[in-house]
Amino acid sequence: MNDLDAAFSALADSTRRAILARLAKGEATVNELAKPFEMTQPAISQHLKVLEDAGLIVRRIEGTKRPRRLANSGIEAMDQWLAMLRNALEKNYDRLDGVLAGIEKQK
């Protein structure tokens, strides 16, 4: 089992979530990941390490390359992240329903 706290901490960074989104489309090397994000390889590698330590991605060895792909727990963590966002927004709007009901009463 993957530690959910570590997964969510890893997901708290927008670059790392974007990396996961990219990997959701398929395997990619550090080079391939560095290009669209306009980051240096060491910077990308640092993000990859955090994602790997959190169990969200795994690496494969292919000659001198180390392509990364999304781990199953990575997909689950993304789903949970999205569910949390949806809940937060719906909570906002549910609260707004209450605020509006209060305004109507004051009339």
Next chain:
Amino acid sequence: MSKMTFKTEGDKHLIVTRRFAAPPEAVYRAHTDPKLIQKWLLGPEGWSMPVCINEARPGGKIRYEWTNGKGGGFHLTGEYLELEPYRRIVHVERMHLPDPTPDNHVDTRFDPDGKGTLITMRMTLPNAQTRAAMLATGMEHGMEASYVRLEGMI
């Protein structure tokens, strides 16, 4: 059933809709009066908005600061471009995480819907890449205010 809908439009747009039981005047006020905003724009339990600056006039500033009371926090800034009282608000906003995200141009309409209001938020991002990044970070499930709160929460 969620009353909220979301869809993308073209390369750069995101559309969010939500119905409310109150008339447009009240819903508009809840989006522009700092005292009301501080009651609902909070995200998960335990978060609050100690700083809420909302100058609802063209050129007016927006600044929301959130905290979880345990040292976690972040903020959003923006500027108003156009306001048609009770009908429409146009503003730009960006999150500070702490680096500012690209500007999100938001056109919010408040349309009468029976006795209630239909809100339509049309967001325009600078380009397809920025929108893709926002989608990747959960934007399809709502507006970024909630998203920002979550950013700071964990």
